[in-house]
Amino acid sequence: MTWEATRKIERTPCVIYRAKKESMMTISESSAFKTDLGNRIEAQGVAYYADGFPTAAVRIDRLNRAVILLIDHKEEIAAALSTDFGHRSREATLIVEIFAAVASLRHAAANVEQWMAHEIFGALAPGAVARVEHIPVGVVGIIGPWNFPYYLIFAPLAGVLAAGNRAIIKPSEFTPRSSQLLQQLVAASFAPEELSVVLGGPAEGADFASSPFDHLIFTGSSAVAKHVLRSAAEHLTPVTLELGGKSPVIVTDQYDMAEAAARVMTIKTLNAGQICLAPDYVLVPEGREREFADACVSATQAIFPDGVASTDYTSVITERHFARLSHIVEDAREKGTIIVEALSSVNGQKDRLFPPTILVSPGNDTIAMQEEIFGPVLPVVGYATLEDALAKVRSGPRPLALYYFGADDEAARTMLDGTASGGVTINDVMTHVFSEELPFGGIGASGTGSYHGKAGFLTFSHARSIYRQSDAQEAAMLFRPPYGEGIKQFLSDALAN
16 A cells, blocks of 8 residues: 555544543643644554554555665765765765665565564464464654664664554754755655654654653663653653663784774774764783774775875764864873874864774773763773673673674683673674674663564564464363362372472
């Protein structure tokens, strides 16, 4: 069914969604934004019941329309994002925003019919049937971030649509042109009862989080996530959180130092390091800290031969974020850390082009070793033994990702068994995220829940148990008094050691 056809379906009042909207309106002062959002939630909730659960064909159609939206407007999206950032590599946008998002959507479209298949389980009595059907939860709210505003909306949206849900998107106010473009493109491709976009700043974001969605997914900082959880609790809305943290890299003597540095800096400089999965600090064998730093410099200069002025290098999103990164570096310098700039910073501040900067052996008291950096600043710290490196990782909150470079499978197994993280890539950085078969999500402070592939389908579905009882009378008599000798003997046998 096309979105034009769904517009023509007569909508009947939905008591449940009207009640939820009215509840939202009485909790806090009314506003134009909340009124509009409440109407959108109600319209999608009405459609959820009026249309019935969508068939695989309807879900595939929605996923394919999202693919077409991205591909047909990829150049507009890249231009808007470059304007929002100050400068952003066109090719980086096409790879990480468009290509990656399209891969998620296409994977879901190719597999959704299989994911929807009912699961059959063993029943309690002969002739009875026990099964699980995965049904859509209803209306999903998506709060997107500014660092990858298209990929980190459309990747979870693949699971949302595959599960048969409706969705409302709230993109970031830090990328206004990209957000406005997204609103226009979605409105042209989807009926508002299927998918829509609302715009606004922090106040509207707070209203969005406190609205009566059936599920909410938030991608962003842990500080904001706490507010989102508190707001969502008002309606007991289930929340999926994709956060971040200090994702570590462990480099062992078994792996070529120069190659490890090149792979680390490829991602540390992508989007100017403004990635929740970017390497946040590197642990190398003691005595090799400066060697690794120099290898990072060589690798970075090969990646960006024109320095920060390269068209492939991306600006820091705002002056405030630029100042924060400068403060991190100056704090490390004042505390005796060796500072190595991988690229020249000439005229960088004018265009918010922050040079990739290596911090050699910063102390634990530095900001760089205490807070998530979220930029092209990379601390390099030495370790004596692998267990010391693992203890360092365990000493902080559980990270979104852990990266390990080494050839010894036994040592890698020790690393895996001795740490907890959202995901792991061995001998590279961030690659696990682009495998659509693998769940993506954090643990502890780095997030709650997961998506990508079937994991996304399951996250945004409800596994509804259905039991069809046997016609046999004995199947219905188990719990029915009077309890005679037969049931007493049954219990005796069943509960014997």
